[in-house]
Amino acid sequence: VSSPGWAAPSYDVLVIGAGLAGLSAATRLAEGGARVMLIAKGVGATHLAPGTIDVLGYAPSGGERVDRPGEALAAVDASHPYTRVGGADAVAASIDWFKRQFDGGPFGAYGYRGDLRENVLLPTAVGAAKPAAVIPETMAPGDLRDGAPMLVVGFHVLRDFHAAYLADNVARGGVPARALVLERGVDRRPEANSLAVARAFDRPDARREIADDVARGLDSDQPAAARVGFPAALGAEDPHGVWSDLEQRLGRPVFEIPTLPPSVPGMRVFRTLRDRLRSHGGRIVLNSQAVGAERSGARIESVRATAAGREVTYRARWVVLATGGVATGGIELDSRWRARETALGLPLHGVPGPDEPRFGADYFGAHPFNAVGVAVDDGLRPVDGGGARVCDNVLVAGATLAGARPWVEKSGDGLSLSSGHRAAELILEENR
Amino acid sequence: MAATMQTDVLVIGGGATGAGVAWDCALRGFRTILAERRDLGEGTSGRFHGLLHSGGRYAVKDPDAAVECIEENVILRRIAADCIEDTGGLFVTTPDDDPAYGDEFLAGCKRTGVPAEEIDVAEALRREPRLNPGIRRAFTVPDAGIDAWKTVWALANAARDRGARILPYHRVVEVLRDGDAVVGARLHDERRDEDLTVEARFVLNASGAWAGQIAAMAGIEGVEIIPGKGIMIAMNHRLVNTVINRCTMPADGDILVPIRTVSVIGTTDMRIADPDELEVTQAEVDQMLDDGERLVPGFREARALRVWAGVRPLFQDTKAEDTRDVTRAHAVLDHRARDGVNGFVTITGGKLTTLRLMAKDVVDAMCAQLGEERPCRTHEVVLPGSEDHEPYHLGERLAAKEAHLLDEQLVCECELIPRSRLEATMRERATTNLDDIRRSLRLGMGPCQGGFCIYRATGILHGVERLDAPAANASLRDFLQERWKGVWPILYGDQLRQARLDDWIFQGVLDVEHLPA
Numbered sequence: 001v002s003s004p005g006w007a008a009p010s011y012d013v014l015v016i017g018a019g020l021a022g023l024s025a026a027t028r029l030a031e032g033g034a035r036v037m038l039i040a041k042g043v044g045a046t047h048l049a050p051g052t053i054d055v056l057g058y059a060p061s062g063g064e065r066v067d068r069p070g071e072a073l074a075a076v077d078a079s080h081p082y083t084r085v086g087g088a089d090a091v092a093a094s095i096d097w098f099k100r101q102f103d104g105g106p107f108g109a110y111g112y113r114g115d116l117r118e119n120v121l122l123p124t125a126v127g128a129a130k131p132a133a134v135i136p137e138t139m140a141p142g143d144l145r146d147g148a149p150m151l152v153v154g155f156h157v158l159r160d161f162h163a164a165y166l167a168d169n170v171a172r173g174g175v176p177a178r179a180l181v182l183e184r185g186v187d188r189r190p191e192a193n194s195l196a197v198a199r200a201f202d203r204p205d206a207r208r209e210i211a212d213d214v215a216r217g218l219d220s221d222q223p224a225a226a227r228v229g230f231p232a233a234l235g236a237e238d239p240h241g242v243w244s245d246l247e248q249r250l251g252r253p254v255f256e257i258p259t260l261p262p263s264v265p266g267m268r269v270f271r272t273l274r275d276r277l278r279s280h281g282g283r284i285v286l287n288s289q290a291v292g293a294e295r296s297g298a299r300i301e302s303v304r305a306t307a308a309g310r311e312v313t314y315r316a317r318w319v320v321l322a323t324g325g326v327a328t329g330g331i332e333l334d335s336r337w338r339a340r341e342t343a344l345g346l347p348l349h350g351v352p353g354p355d356e357p358r359f360g361a362d363y364f365g366a367h368p369f370n371a372v373g374v375a376v377d378d379g380l381r382p383v384d385g386g387g388a389r390v391c392d393n394v395l396v397a398g399a400t401l402a403g404a405r406p407w408v409e410k411s412g413d414g415l416s417l418s419s420g421h422r423a424a425e426l427i428l429e430e431n432r
Numbered sequence: 433m434a435a436t437m438q439t440d441v442l443v444i445g446g447g448a449t450g451a452g453v454a455w456d457c458a459l460r461g462f463r464t465i466l467a468e469r470r471d472l473g474e475g476t477s478g479r480f481h482g483l484l485h486s487g488g489r490y491a492v493k494d495p496d497a498a499v500e501c502i503e504e505n506v507i508l509r510r511i512a513a514d515c516i517e518d519t520g521g522l523f524v525t526t527p528d529d530d531p532a533y534g535d536e537f538l539a540g541c542k543r544t545g546v547p548a549e550e551i552d553v554a555e556a557l558r559r560e561p562r563l564n565p566g567i568r569r570a571f572t573v574p575d576a577g578i579d580a581w582k583t584v585w586a587l588a589n590a591a592r593d594r595g596a597r598i599l600p601y602h603r604v605v606e607v608l609r610d611g612d613a614v615v616g617a618r619l620h621d622e623r624r625d626e627d628l629t630v631e632a633r634f635v636l637n638a639s640g641a642w643a644g645q646i647a648a649m650a651g652i653e654g655v656e657i658i659p660g661k662g663i664m665i666a667m668n669h670r671l672v673n674t675v676i677n678r679c680t681m682p683a684d685g686d687i688l689v690p691i692r693t694v695s696v697i698g699t700t701d702m703r704i705a706d707p708d709e710l711e712v713t714q715a716e717v718d719q720m721l722d723d724g725e726r727l728v729p730g731f732r733e734a735r736a737l738r739v740w741a742g743v744r745p746l747f748q749d750t751k752a753e754d755t756r757d758v759t760r761a762h763a764v765l766d767h768r769a770r771d772g773v774n775g776f777v778t779i780t781g782g783k784l785t786t787l788r789l790m791a792k793d794v795v796d797a798m799c800a801q802l803g804e805e806r807p808c809r810t811h812e813v814v815l816p817g818s819e820d821h822e823p824y825h826l827g828e829r830l831a832a833k834e835a836h837l838l839d840e841q842l843v844c845e846c847e848l849i850p851r852s853r854l855e856a857t858m859r860e861r862a863t864t865n866l867d868d869i870r871r872s873l874r875l876g877m878g879p880c881q882g883g884f885c886i887y888r889a890t891g892i893l894h895g896v897e898r899l900d901a902p903a904a905n906a907s908l909r910d911f912l913q914e915r916w917k918g919v920w921p922i923l924y925g926d927q928l929r930q931a932r933l934d935d936w937i938f939q940g941v942l943d944v945e946h947l948p949a
Contacts, residue, residue, distance in 0.1 A: 048933070050941050065946075125887065126908070127901070128943040159841055159851075160884070162891025168901040172948040191841030258941055260884060327932035333924045335721055335732040337714075359923055363916035364909075364945050369923075370935075407939035 010315040011037040013427060014303055016290045016343050017322035017330070019044025020413055021398025023273035024420030025320045028097065030280035032428040037314060038277065039288040039305050043270060045328055045399070045416075050124075050258030051232065051265025052139065053098065053112070053417055055091060056082075057119060057131035057410025069133045069414075070116030081401040082411075084376050085418045092116050094421035095134055105272040110240040113137050121145050123152075123229065123257050125161050127169025127177075131410060136265050138234055138243045141227050141253035149176035151225035152257070153214055156183050157192045160260035161231040178225065180217040182210065194259045195267070197233035201242045211249040218250065225252070232256035233264050288312065290323070290343035298392045300344065318393050320423050321346070321374070321382075322416075325399040331372060333358075341374055341400065346382045347390060349375035349402035373402030380423050395423040434618075434627040437597070439465045441798070442617055442632035444604055444646055445639035446470075447477035448580060448784050451587035452791035452810070453638045458594035459813060460795065460806040465630055466588070466596060467619050469603035471868050473584035476640050477784060478871060479742030481664050481698040482691035483675055484508065484578040485785040486521055488548060488571075489682055491540030492533075497761040497783075498544035504786045505574060507811050511788075514818040515583040517826065519690055521575025521675035522556060523548070526726050527566040529680045534569045537679055541573070548573050560672050562728045575675035577691045579824070580784060581871045586815040593816065602628065607635065607650040607776075614650050614767075614776035634798050637778040638791075641707035641745040647778055652771050657780060659707040660744035662699035663716045665922060668735035668879045671695045671728050678727065685723025692826070693847070693878065694737060697724045701744070710741035712921045735927045737879065738918040747781040762790045764797050774801070843892065844885035846878020854889065858896045864903055866893065866911035879927075882915050883934040887942065905947045912938060 015026040018040035026038040055069040060080055066072040073088040085091065095115060102111040112134050114120060119131035121144040129144045142150075150170065154163025163179035170177035186192040186200045200206045218224060228246075234256050235242035246254045256265065274284055288307040293300045302315045323330030323343050331348065333339045337358070339351045350372045352358050358369040374382050380395040397419035399406060406412030441457045443450050446468025454466040468474075487501030509516055525531050534550070541548035548571050556570035557563055588598045599619065605627070606618040616631040639646045640657075647655035670690040678686035684700045697720050704710070717739060724731035747763045762782030767773040779794035792808045799806055814821070829848045841851045857872050866889055869875050875889060876882030886908060894904040923931055938944045 045936075048936055048941075124942045126890075126905075126942045126944055126947055128946045128948075130943040130946070157841065159843065159888045162888070162894065165891045165894040165901070165904055168894065169905070169948055172901040188838075190839055260887060260937060260941065263941075325932070326929055327936055329929065333928050335736070335924045337924065359920040361917065361920065363913045367920075407935050410940075410943070412940060 011035050012316065013037070013318040013320060014039065014314045014316035015320040015322060016040065016303070017044060017324060017398065018042070018270070018284065018286065019322060019324055019328065019398060019416060020046055020049070020269065021416035021420035022320065022322035023270065023277065024094070024098065024417050025322060025397055025424045026282050026284070027101065027273050027277040027280065028421050028424035029427060030277050030282035032424065034428070034431070036277070036282035037316065038282065038284040039290060039314065040286055041289040041329060042286055045324055046266040046270040047263055048261045049263060049266050049413060051136055051263055051269055052122065052132035052258070053095065053134035053413045054131065054410040055116065055133040055414030058408065060405065060409050063408070065131060067119055067131075068117065069119055073116065079403055081404045081415055081419065084378055084380060084401070085415070085422045088116060090422050091414060091418040094418040097421055098417055099134070101276050102272055106275050107268055107272065108238065108240050110268065111137055113140050123166060123170050125166055125257060125259055127166040127173070129173055133414065136256065136268070138239055138256045138265070139232070140255065142229055142255035142257060144170065144173065144175050147175050148226035149223065150227045150229050151214070151218060152177055152179045152229040154179060154181040154231065155186065155192070155197060156181055157186050157189065158194065158197055158231055158233075158259070159191055160194060161257070166257065180214065182213050184209070184213065193262060194231060194233040194264050195236060195262050197231060198236035198264045201233060201235045202237045207242060207245060208249070211246055215250060227253040227255060229255050229257050232258045236264060236267070239268060293344045298389065300391060300394055303344070318395070318427050319344070320420070320427075321394055321396045321400060322398040322420060323400055325373060328399070330400045333369070339372060344394065346374045346394070346396070347384050348372055349385070370405055371403055373404070374400050375402045379426060380419065395426060397423045434629055436629040436631060437465065438631045439463045439597075440633050441465070442467065442630050442635045444617065444635065444637050445642070446472040446584070446588070446598070446600055447475050447638070447640055448473065448584050448587070448787040449640060449779060449782065449790050450638035451584045451591070452787040453636050453779065453794055454591040454596050454598065455587045456791040456795045456808060456810050457636075458591040458596040459809050460799070464591060464596040465632070466591070466598050467602040467604060467617065467630070468600045469622070471600050471865070471871060472588055472598070473581045473871060475642075476742050476744065477580045477584055479664070479740050480580060480784055481687055481689045481696040482577050482580065483687060483689045484516055484576040485783065486573040486575045487544055487546040488521065488523055488537070488541060488573040488575065489677060491544050491546055491548075492536050493681060494761070495540065495544050498540065498546055500761060500786050500789055502544065502546045504789050505576070507788060508578070508785070509576070509823070510821065511811070511813065512583055512586060512815050512818050513821045513823045515579050515586055516823050517577040517691070518823045519575065519577050519674050521573045521677060522560065523571040523573060523677045523679035524556060524563065524567045524727070525569040525679045526564055527568070528726060529678060531568050533681070534571065534679055537571065546573060560674055560676065562671055562730070563676065564727060564729055569679060571679060575677070577675065577689055578784065579691070585872070586817055590815050604646060604649065607646065609651060612772060613774040633775065634802065635776050636794055636798060637776065638794070640780060641743045643745060643778050643780040650767075650773065650776055652767055652773055652776070655765060655778060656748050658746040658748060659704050660746045661702045661704045661710055661741050662744060663712050663720060663739060663741045664696050664698040665717070665720050665724075665739045666694045666696050666737045667724070667731070668694060668737045668927070671731065671734060676727055685720050688724065688727050692874065703746075704743070707743045710743060712739050712741055714921065717922055733925070735879065735925060736922040737881065737927060738877070739922045740918050745780045761786060762793070764793045766797050766801065768801055777801070843888045844875055844878065846880055846885075847874045849873050849875060849885070851892065854892060855896050858893055864893065864897055864899060864907050866890070866907050867914045870911075876911070876915060880930060881919055881934065882911065883930065883937055886911055886915070887937070902949060908944060912944070
């Protein structure tokens with residue numbers, strides 16, 4: 001072999017990144033008939049995120065809570081990445097598509113609910129009320145807009161979910177809530193994460209014992225809780241079955257509340273989209289990190305990626321960059337305060353100058369560096385500081401995009417889903 | 433109606449010096465109260481690099497200080513072994529340093545009694561493979577790592593065992609005078625928001641960089657403490673296992689100290705106006721990183737965890753008749769002789785290594801004023817926790833955890849803090865402030881900077897202290913803000929990535945910013 005690394009076969013589209021944006025782009029492209037290769041350094045942010053699709057929870061401008069995300073989307077600033085994605089219609093299309101991906105997926109009847117008409121308010125693991133537009137069915141009965149009293153069940157072994165603290169804040173927010181912390185172990189271990197608890201719930205015997213404990217807790221409760229919240233760990237394999245079984249055993253609605261990572265609902269999203277991608281003939285290779293590209297004029301001809309200690313060159317007509325932002329390694333800042341986009345070396349937008357502040361002293365305040373990303377045009381192509389395209393066949397999706405403040409706005413999942421989906425649609429249109 | 437307490441001695445200041453003074457007083461049989469405006473060791477003592485000096489650093493420049501350091505080094509190893517990790521120290525001549533200084537250094541060490549020995553560069557590099565391979569000379573000295581918070585608490589607990597009252601979060605609002613004598617102080621209990629009057633036969637001012645402010649409250653002018661700011665950066669693991677000093681005249685960024693699981697580079701020296709205003713500038717951070725690079729190539733590629741600034745109390749007596757007082761490492765100000773004020777002595781200057789000697793000197797001065805002969809015994813009485821004379825060993829944490837691997841959960845993986853230990857400390861400290869817990873257990877001080885443990889600790893604190901939701905929320909938010917303070921000026925590389933993961937958890941998953949107030 002004369003090339004410096006193994007040359008992989010050529011693809012229609014190379015997608016870089018296995019978070020919600022990359023998976024959505026790759027799956028939609030494969031569904032549309034493209035030959036797709038998805039490479040990623042590792043599993044993506046799905047395993048960190050709570051598994052809800054938060055489209056817009058707080059206004060980008062001021063911070064008031066958004067109750068009707070569709071209307072709020074129509075009003076976002078022209079510089080906001082949602083405008084590049086195509087606004088409310090494009091977001092709505094991506095949501096419809098996303099919900100369909102669960103039909104006949106690896107989790108049977110498990111699926112998502114909700115749309116852009118209104119946000120629900122779901123309790124977080126501290127008991128804050130977090131707005132979300134589209135949510136797993138297993139979280140729906142937790143909606144805090146409904147004032148029905150709840151019992152929140154925790155497990156002493158699960159360090160990443162503190163039911164009493166959570167319930168206290170929920171009650172403080174106006175919804176009667178009480179906690180029940182079960183002392184029972186999980187696999188005789190002193191500590192368990194959400195995934196270990198989810199696997200326990202998958203086992204009928206363990207589930208029955210937990211339900212019996214909770215039922216006893218409910219009996220002693222006056223007035224009785226109208227619904228029961230659990231850590232978002234109701235089954236790693238059969239969430240719909242576990243959830244329905246618990247509702248039946250407890251005789252009232254049951255719901256999941258997201259925990260610290262790993263996120264079991266996020267893993268369900270990952271597996272659903274990955275399986276769907278594969279069923280359409282797409283390929284996915286993890287542990288493969290894009291480290292550079294060969295260009296020819298305004299096109300990228302191939303992407304170099306490291307895998308198992310060697311370099312592989314991927315040739316593709318199109319590239320979708322969905323490596324995420326700083327948190328997932330898509331953007332780096334070195335100790336000499338130089339920022340770069342790590343996979344393709346695309347220009348970054350919004351990088352503070354050498355003498356400008358990158359971060360502020362107030363943790364909850366604004367931090368200039370948090371908005372750094374790749375700026376794109378309406379074709380999701382990267383642009384330079386003057387707004388000119390720097391690459392014709394690269395589309396950018398997800399948290400790599402400049403200008404969003406996903407944590408502040410609660411918009412990360414919505415932006416990833418809609419931009420990934422939109423990138424796929426744009427490529428499919430050009431090839432029609 | 434404010435409460436009143438009577439005591440023999442009121443010690444003002446709960447740093448290493450104040451705790452040492454309280455211990456010395458208690459050991460000499462004085463009824464003692466210590467008042468600290470915040471938590472013990474929250475000021476200068478908790479903001480240094482963690483170096484127990486051998487004296488080598490001062491062997492050429494300040495021989496008196498070198499002698500004090502080596503004598504106290506030996507004593508502290510005997511009485512406070514559990515607070516000390518016997519890392520040993522190296523002085524190395526980097527390519528930027530004059531090799532001839534090494535001869536001066538050796539001669540100075542010999543004169544001052546600091547055991548120093550030149551070793552082959554190859555041997556130094558064998559011991560510390562990450563050291564700059566361009567070093568030209570290397571000398572061993574008995575430097576060590578010392579855990580300031582552990583030391584302060586060991587001293588405070590020892591004093592308490594002898595009947596002393598230790599009052600953290602008690603701010604002095606008034607120093608009480610009766611004619612020409614200081615007779616106590618009015619304190620404000622910051623946590624209960626109430627005043628407490630302490631009537632004392634004697635007041636010892638051990639407030640370090642704040643000593644001038646306290647003296648002024650006693651009506652004594654001219655105690656000028658020039659706050660000297662120094663910044664330090666903790667790197668996420670032990671780049672070296674031995675204290676590394678540059679073999680040159682003391683300067684900035686020339687010490688790298690392995691302490692617990694991290695290593696700390698220090699420091700700078702900048703005179704500032706207010707000891708409570710400790711800003712870290714980017715230029716200082718850049719300078720420290722460059723200095724680190726000189727000692728350990730690749731330093732900038734390691735993860736910088738946290739930066740902080742401490743403030744040295746540099747004393748310059750406007751009334752000094754004897755210039756030796758200016759050059760000495762620490763200063764005892766007998767205000768009867770100096771200002772005609774009885775019952776009040778100030779101790780300031782100095783360094784953590786000589787805390788015991790500083791305490792001895794100031795309590796000796798008090799005894800002289802009182803005309804009482806009560807000899808100091810702190811050099812011979814071992815502190816609680818150090819009875820076995822075994823120095824702290826880094827592997828202890830892991831060994832302790834392994835013994836209970838299947839019995840209990842870890843709350844903080846970075847610092848290996850088991851839940852039972854966290855709960856016990858919460859009960860003992862009776863605090864809602866997670867930053868107090870951090871100083872006791874190093875909670876949240878590892879590579880993830882609290883990403884996982886802050887939520888867990890808040891949930892546990894809520895249960896242990898039976899907090900209501902707003903109090904627990906305040907604990908969580910305050911700790912997040914407190915952590916952020918030392919993080920944001922040095923965010924780059926993987927540590928920036930870690931910080932964003934933490935944002936993801938706190939804002940993306942938990943939405944802590946919208947907790948009910």
